[in-house]
Amino acid sequence: MLDMEFNIKYLFISKKIIFDLFFTIYRYNQAMSNSDLKVKVWRGAQEGEFVEYLVPRNPNQTVLDVVTFIQRKLDPTLSYRFACRVGMCGSCAMTVNGVARWTCRTHVSQIVEGDSLEIAPLNNLPVIKDLATDMREFFDKWKGAVGFFKGDKTRHDDFARVEPQSPERQLANAGIECIGCGVCYSSCEVVQSRPNYLGPAALNRAWTLTNDVRDVQQLDRLRAVAGDEGCHACHTQGSCTERCPKKLEPTASISGLKKLVARAAVRGSKWGKL
Amino acid sequence: MQAKLWYAQRISAMVLGLCVSIHLVIIFYAIRGGLTAEEILGRTQGNIAFAVFYEIFVLACFVHAPIGLANILEETFSKGFISKALSSLLAVLILILGTTAVIGVYTGGTL
Numbered sequence: 001m002l003d004m005e006f007n008i009k010y011l012f013i014s015k016k017i018i019f020d021l022f023f024t025i026y027r028y029n030q031a032m033s034n035s036d037l038k039v040k041v042w043r044g045a046q047e048g049e050f051v052e053y054l055v056p057r058n059p060n061q062t063v064l065d066v067v068t069f070i071q072r073k074l075d076p077t078l079s080y081r082f083a084c085r086v087g088m089c090g091s092c093a094m095t096v097n098g099v100a101r102w103t104c105r106t107h108v109s110q111i112v113e114g115d116s117l118e119i120a121p122l123n124n125l126p127v128i129k130d131l132a133t134d135m136r137e138f139f140d141k142w143k144g145a146v147g148f149f150k151g152d153k154t155r156h157d158d159f160a161r162v163e164p165q166s167p168e169r170q171l172a173n174a175g176i177e178c179i180g181c182g183v184c185y186s187s188c189e190v191v192q193s194r195p196n197y198l199g200p201a202a203l204n205r206a207w208t209l210t211n212d213v214r215d216v217q218q219l220d221r222l223r224a225v226a227g228d229e230g231c232h233a234c235h236t237q238g239s240c241t242e243r244c245p246k247k248l249e250p251t252a253s254i255s256g257l258k259k260l261v262a263r264a265a266v267r268g269s270k271w272g273k274l
Numbered sequence: 275m276q277a278k279l280w281y282a283q284r285i286s287a288m289v290l291g292l293c294v295s296i297h298l299v300i301i302f303y304a305i306r307g308g309l310t311a312e313e314i315l316g317r318t319q320g321n322i323a324f325a326v327f328y329e330i331f332v333l334a335c336f337v338h339a340p341i342g343l344a345n346i347l348e349e350t351f352s353k354g355f356i357s358k359a360l361s362s363l364l365a366v367l368i369l370i371l372g373t374t375a376v377i378g379v380y381t382g383g384t385l
Contacts, residue, residue, distance in 0.1 A: 207344070228276055232277060262280050266281045
């Protein structure tokens, strides 16, 4: 009995210590100090405004850490999207200081202007709430560009043999690491002015698949990317290539498609004429 | 159609690149000792090579410029009658005015 009482008392005391400690740290964070970041965050949906928060500066702090701090400590109603925190999933892309980037792989120190950060949702996509955008349009366009694989082999067939050094495999390799984060799509000025344009990510995927010798829907794909909304709408400004966090070159993929599609329309291709 | 137009514009751009370079070299060569109408006509009048070269230049412009103008109009405004009409008008003007000029310098203004 005595033991239990002691335990309960001890629990209370330790809880109080933890509470006090937490409260003190919290108070310290709240106070304006030289190391505080002034972070403007977009709040609302399509219509909304920037709200400023003060966030303590830490060494090696990423922009995602800043957003997480705001949600956990300052305003739990803030909505944003993330999953892996290590640059694998591509879900935490946002517009930070006017440029689309992965927030998990961007250190505050790399991009902070004075002591200010401005965090907004990705451009060119409808905003659901705060920093979360509706990505449906983006992924629908992948489908629109026939950006998915279809083969004609079954599990009973032998493996397809693709020579690693073959030109097709090399070309596919160059663009295959895309994880669909939407940074290129959000940075593309053609998407901005021409909302039906398929965009760099979908066209990059289409290009890697035109170089997949196992795929059987090549003519459909060429037709899908040949129209007014397809590869020829690209202005070759190169924002997608400049901003791609995976250092891919959608601009090069799109110019590959431009040549392939134009040749197929005029002279025909190995899969037939457009 | 978009793909064919792109192809036509690309090929005509290659021709134009060559034509513009030759044209500029000729200009630099020709203005060394001042420039007079007689001098130009003296060189071009009756010279079939000059006439063929400049007519190719005109034809490349005739293909290249209207496609570009149509693209700009379609992207800035919308696809439709106006962009087609204006780019067709530009095509006809380039062809007629350009060919007239080529005939002019070949014949020296007297047909």
